[in-house]
Amino acid sequence: MRKPFISLILIVLVGLTACTASNGEGAGITVAIPADPDGFHPHHSVAAASAEIAFNIYEGLVKAGADGSVQPALAEEWSISADGLTYEFTLRPDIMFHNGRPLEAEDVIHSLGRLFDEEVTAKAREFAAVDTLEAAGDKIIITLSRPDAAFLALLTEFGASIYPREAEEQLDTRPVGTGPFVLTDWQPNNRLELTRFEHYWQDGLPLLDTVTLQIIPDPNTAVTNLRTGHVDLIPRLEPDYMHQVEEEPGLKFVEGPMNLVQLLAINNAREPFDNLLVRQAINYAIDREEIIEGAAWGYGTMVGTNLSPAMGEWYNPEVDEIYSYSPEKARELLAEAGYADGFSAVLHLPAPYPLHINAGQILAHQLEQVGIELSLEIIEWSTWLEQIYQNRDFELTVIGFTGKLDPHSIIGRYQSDSSRNLNNFDNDEYDSLIRQGLEATDPAERQEIYRQVQEILALDAAAAFIMDPNQIAVMAGDIEGWQNYPVYVLDLAALSRR
Numbered sequence: 001m002r003k004p005f006i007s008l009i010l011i012v013l014v015g016l017t018a019c020t021a022s023n024g025e026g027a028g029i030t031v032a033i034p035a036d037p038d039g040f041h042p043h044h045s046v047a048a049a050s051a052e053i054a055f056n057i058y059e060g061l062v063k064a065g066a067d068g069s070v071q072p073a074l075a076e077e078w079s080i081s082a083d084g085l086t087y088e089f090t091l092r093p094d095i096m097f098h099n100g101r102p103l104e105a106e107d108v109i110h111s112l113g114r115l116f117d118e119e120v121t122a123k124a125r126e127f128a129a130v131d132t133l134e135a136a137g138d139k140i141i142i143t144l145s146r147p148d149a150a151f152l153a154l155l156t157e158f159g160a161s162i163y164p165r166e167a168e169e170q171l172d173t174r175p176v177g178t179g180p181f182v183l184t185d186w187q188p189n190n191r192l193e194l195t196r197f198e199h200y201w202q203d204g205l206p207l208l209d210t211v212t213l214q215i216i217p218d219p220n221t222a223v224t225n226l227r228t229g230h231v232d233l234i235p236r237l238e239p240d241y242m243h244q245v246e247e248e249p250g251l252k253f254v255e256g257p258m259n260l261v262q263l264l265a266i267n268n269a270r271e272p273f274d275n276l277l278v279r280q281a282i283n284y285a286i287d288r289e290e291i292i293e294g295a296a297w298g299y300g301t302m303v304g305t306n307l308s309p310a311m312g313e314w315y316n317p318e319v320d321e322i323y324s325y326s327p328e329k330a331r332e333l334l335a336e337a338g339y340a341d342g343f344s345a346v347l348h349l350p351a352p353y354p355l356h357i358n359a360g361q362i363l364a365h366q367l368e369q370v371g372i373e374l375s376l377e378i379i380e381w382s383t384w385l386e387q388i389y390q391n392r393d394f395e396l397t398v399i400g401f402t403g404k405l406d407p408h409s410i411i412g413r414y415q416s417d418s419s420r421n422l423n424n425f426d427n428d429e430y431d432s433l434i435r436q437g438l439e440a441t442d443p444a445e446r447q448e449i450y451r452q453v454q455e456i457l458a459l460d461a462a463a464a465f466i467m468d469p470n471q472i473a474v475m476a477g478d479i480e481g482w483q484n485y486p487v488y489v490l491d492l493a494a495l496s497r498r
Helices: 048-054 105-115 122-127 165-170 219-227 239-245 276-285 288-296 309-314 317-321 327-336 354-368 381-390 407-414 428-439 443-459
Strands: 028-033 062-064 070-072 075-080 086-091 130-136 139-144 181-187 191-196 210-215 251-257 260-266 300-302 343-350 372-379 396-402 463-476
Touching (some): 028 219, 105 165, 219 239, 239 288, 260 276, 260 354, 276 327, 276 354, 276 463, 288 354, 288 463, 309 407, 309 443, 354 372, 354 396, 372 381, 407 428, 407 443, 428 443, 443 463
Parallel strands (some): 028 210
Antiparallel strands (some): 062 070, 075 086, 181 191, 191 210, 260 396, 260 463, 300 463
């Protein structure tokens, strides 16, 4: 299905200098991103926009691979004890920070010690199993109080980045890491400049000298700048704009599952959404196929849970059949819940993400058919992060939860005491199963547990899960080395120009 393109937006080229002075290695590129980071301190930032850029500035002991595996980073190797309680990492020699100082074991102890401290960061709740953290020469030894099957994957995330201990107070705006690029300039709501780190430990990388990250919230403007050569790469093209560039000469595309789940987040702690029947009615009232076609132009896969089919064996396909589209069933449930005449609510939508706005508009029309009147409020990203994500001051919102390497890192957010529990979901059986899943050492047992928790998420209607939209990266034809990842990062180190 293809829709006619209608735009009431005046297109203005973003004022940029020439994208590159030369081809090949050592050149520069300009990348369009939709939102400004919320800072670069690994323990403070919550925005995906920060994490995707930080992948090029910081490194942890381990990192995510493009194939979804855990790869060595600052640790050249590691071992795990037979009981799953002791992790021993061997640091690489001769690693340099961007400030010119060598990496020391004390920096790892400082960075991870603060990450594991609940008085420092809410992210510490994900590491509740950590008992001790110590250094012995070039070894970092972490002991757990109980097995945690997600622990190694958690160490690949932005929060587990290692930084020089003396830089603690500056990291929000002036990050210092060991990664392939240095942040040399940041003009908020305008652009960021990354420059090649000459002392990067991995031989030959990065291939580019500079990367300009141009903040362009309007995808129409981003596409126009791509077509005119003012931008070289759009990592996540909104599907609505694919028709503008799919026949454009000199451009190429890399498409695949994003491992991101778009959902209608429901505040389970607010009336009337604290009523299970109301949440189930909302799920029956939603035609997910219409949203995929109408908001994503068909570039997406329907989901029934907060795991994507891209997670392979972890995904439970049976949940896809729980809520077939049935407005009649939705009306019956609303009447049973005491809302035969329906009700009204506010649906907040994040401004930088047209996919979520388009989905929200379709959702509003669908829910109207069963008596639920939605007022749409489009809010700026910084406001969304503070009001909706951090303070949970909302009724309904459309958002995408990014994928991770381990299923717990995705669906663990629905634990009642999780700092990431946006939906305020509260289910004792779910909490218990999540804990069992972390401690299970048998992969088959763990897989069965996560199949059960996905059923609970669906049957209890924690949210209305919609789709995993495809990631469509579009770029100048001379750019080489781009890879889509199953996590929300930009890997700029291996990019070059032909």
